[in-house]
Amino acid sequence: MPTSSNVIYALSDKNQQIVFSQLEQEAATETSVSEVSSVVDSEAELEVDEEPATEPTKAAKDTTQPKDDMYPNCDVNVWLRSCEQEIVEPIEGKVQGTVPEWLNGSLLRNGPGSLKVGDMMFNHLFDSSALLHRFNIDNGKITYQCRFLKSDAYKKNNAARRIVVTEFGTSAVPDPCQTIFQKIAAVFNKPGVNNSDNAMISIYPFGDEFFAFTESPIIHRIDPETLDTEAKLNVSDYVGIVNHTSHPHVMSDGTVYNLGCSITKTGPAYTIICFPHGPGMFENARIVASVPARWKFHPGYMHTFGITENYFVIVEQPLSVSVPTMVVSQIRNRPMAAALKWFESQQTYIYLLDRDTGELRHTFHTEPFFYLHIINQYEREGHVVLDICCYKDPAMLNCMYVDTMRNMQNNPDYAKMFRGRPLRFVLPLNCGTERAKGRPAAGPKGSSATADASWSDMWQNLGSFSAGDSTDSGLVLQNLVQIEDSKATAYVMPNRTIFCKPELLCDLGCETPRIYYERHLGRPYRYFYAISSDVDASNPGTLIKVDVVTKGKLTWCEENVYPSEPIFVPAPDPQSEDDGVVLAAMVWGREEQNRAGLLVLDAKSFTELGRCEFVTPGPVPKCLHGWFQPTATTKGD
Numbered sequence: 001m002p003t004s005s006n007v008i009y010a011l012s013d014k015n016q017q018i019v020f021s022q023l024e025q026e027a028a029t030e031t032s033v034s035e036v037s038s039v040v041d042s043e044a045e046l047e048v049d050e051e052p053a054t055e056p057t058k059a060a061k062d063t064t065q066p067k068d069d070m071y072p073n074c075d076v077n078v079w080l081r082s083c084e085q086e087i088v089e090p091i092e093g094k095v096q097g098t099v100p101e102w103l104n105g106s107l108l109r110n111g112p113g114s115l116k117v118g119d120m121m122f123n124h125l126f127d128s129s130a131l132l133h134r135f136n137i138d139n140g141k142i143t144y145q146c147r148f149l150k151s152d153a154y155k156k157n158n159a160a161r162r163i164v165v166t167e168f169g170t171s172a173v174p175d176p177c178q179t180i181f182q183k184i185a186a187v188f189n190k191p192g193v194n195n196s197d198n199a200m201i202s203i204y205p206f207g208d209e210f211f212a213f214t215e216s217p218i219i220h221r222i223d224p225e226t227l228d229t230e231a232k233l234n235v236s237d238y239v240g241i242v243n244h245t246s247h248p249h250v251m252s253d254g255t256v257y258n259l260g261c262s263i264t265k266t267g268p269a270y271t272i273i274c275f276p277h278g279p280g281m282f283e284n285a286r287i288v289a290s291v292p293a294r295w296k297f298h299p300g301y302m303h304t305f306g307i308t309e310n311y312f313v314i315v316e317q318p319l320s321v322s323v324p325t326m327v328v329s330q331i332r333n334r335p336m337a338a339a340l341k342w343f344e345s346q347q348t349y350i351y352l353l354d355r356d357t358g359e360l361r362h363t364f365h366t367e368p369f370f371y372l373h374i375i376n377q378y379e380r381e382g383h384v385v386l387d388i389c390c391y392k393d394p395a396m397l398n399c400m401y402v403d404t405m406r407n408m409q410n411n412p413d414y415a416k417m418f419r420g421r422p423l424r425f426v427l428p429l430n431c432g433t434e435r436a437k438g439r440p441a442a443g444p445k446g447s448s449a450t451a452d453a454s455w456s457d458m459w460q461n462l463g464s465f466s467a468g469d470s471t472d473s474g475l476v477l478q479n480l481v482q483i484e485d486s487k488a489t490a491y492v493m494p495n496r497t498i499f500c501k502p503e504l505l506c507d508l509g510c511e512t513p514r515i516y517y518e519r520h521l522g523r524p525y526r527y528f529y530a531i532s533s534d535v536d537a538s539n540p541g542t543l544i545k546v547d548v549v550t551k552g553k554l555t556w557c558e559e560n561v562y563p564s565e566p567i568f569v570p571a572p573d574p575q576s577e578d579d580g581v582v583l584a585a586m587v588w589g590r591e592e593q594n595r596a597g598l599l600v601l602d603a604k605s606f607t608e609l610g611r612c613e614f615v616t617p618g619p620v621p622k623c624l625h626g627w628f629q630p631t632a633t634t635k636g637d
């Protein structure tokens with residue numbers, strides 16, 4: 001996400017002075033996302049000064065499990081446990097079942113590794129020190145290793161034996177030697193310099209190199225065999241961005257695109273960066289498309305973006321990063337989470353940018369929703385189909401505070417705060433010329449999400465108008481979506497905006513969605529794979545396969561097992577979209593902390609083919625995102 005120093009750095013000296021004088025005033029009037037947790041039961045606003053404590057807490061035993069559990073099937077400690085011993089030399093596991101002979105390569109993973117530094121503890125899951133994992137499959141032999149990412153934040157914290165770098169949800173221990181003037185001066189540092197480089201979200205290839213990502217422009221090159229941290233790189237050294245997403249897209253020719261935020265003369269802009277495949281991917285990086293942010297001092301928070309044959313897809317949710325609050329937060333040593341502001345009454349905007357010209361071509365509006373992960377997107381019959389894992393609001397970010405997680409078993413609202421569903425938006429591209437041909441729809445009411453009362457409640461205000469009805473201005477609303485089998489709708493509203501209403505893809509909470517990426521990114525597709533995000537499910541460790549055509553689903557689960565993001569690996573010469581396997585790293589809940597595994601599912605039937613389990617020397621926490629690199633195309637090929 002953008003950081004205060006990043007945004008201000010890009011302004012001219014004169015503008016810096018003007019902006020800075022306004023910041024304290026504006027920040028003082030804002031409230032942050034930390035109050036979103038109150039959405040289920042209160043509309044009371046909190047003052048910035050009354051936000052939850054962000055100082056590091058004393059480390060507590062990881063195995064805390066409240067009594068009288070409200071979610072007895074969910075062991076949240078799989079996220080809270082800390083790796084206490086790296087596994088530098090790969091350990092061999094015990095293979096059970098059958099692992100296909102053709103499956104050779106490395107599953108590289110990234111995620112939270114340790115919430116502890118000395119006797120201090122981070123406050124938020126996103127603050128946890130990055131831990132890299134590797135499952136290597138070599139002709140039936142499977143090994144596992146894990147190592148911490150040696151970021152500057154990791155090294156500084158461990159040298160000091162305390163938290164000295166401010167993270168997303170945790171303030172660093174204040175440096176008594178730093179004056180207020182030094183703190184202000186630091187605001188004008190180069191993008192990424194002042195912020196944590198703890199890249200604990202994901203791993204992506206740039207050519208034959210692999211990088212660990214977070215949302216700061218600083219990324220780390222890692223050795224895909226040893227998991228050594230080899231080099232640190234600041235993307236803003238090469239292209240004018242102040243941040244980027246931790247989910248770039250890797251095209252079939254190796255070219256990489258990412259979405260970043262740039263600062264222009266007129267304010268922040270969302271920019272698409274192209275890293276052309278070949279030598280010097282960073283040196284040759286360039287901005288190929290751009291659209292201004294809706295609000296000058298509140299660029300939207302974005303975690304993913306989309307790409308189709310002809311468009312870049314940018315979804316601007318009303319969760320913004322408040323620049324005024326960020327600057328003040330940095331000076332006051334407050335964590336970045338304090339700068340997130342949710343505009344609950346503002347719509348979500350969807351922008352389509354022309355891949356050839358870089359210009360904005362279409363804008364669509366929806367009800368406000370929060371999201372982290374776009375599943376996929378593609379063009380069909382004059383529309384863009386866009387599938388997203390959506391939440392009513394960003395309360396789920398609050399669900400990942402350590403204290404909130406520890407107390408979740410006593411929190412009747414926890415599951416509701418985390419409630420999300422995969423939704424499909426269908427965006428008509430020919431709104432001007434085709435509007436008169438819009439077919440009457442069955443109506444917004446009842447066309448989606450009706451199977452889940454709690455979910456449909458979230459969208460009930462979507463039914464405030466009906467297709468075919470006359471509005472006060474006399475305009476008859478016509479559904480512009482021309483795809484016959486689509487329940488998603490779109491209407492030209494009286495103010496001439498195009499309002500889109502989604503359809504439900506699956507009545508289960510789905511997160512970290514993956515598709516047959518190499519062949520179906522940006523193209524029509526049928527299947528995605530995900531982990532469950534319903535903490536109140538009968539088994540919260542469920543893996544899900546969704547058929548977006550039939551809306552059918554298959555699931556896999558095992559008691560006390562918590563698989564991570566399922567990654568599809570196609571069989572050689574695949575005969576169908578789901579001809580291959582799904583790989584997932586596994587950890588076990590409760591007392592089985594020193595146990596890890598690699599699960600191999602048949603993607604078609606979603607049944608287990610085989611697995612490999614490892615006994616580890618210490619606890620293994622659950623991981624977030626990863627990348628499978630087949631042996632045939634590993635480094636050097």
Ligand SMILES: [Fe+2]
Pocket residue numbers: 201247303372373625
């Ligand atoms: Fe992510």
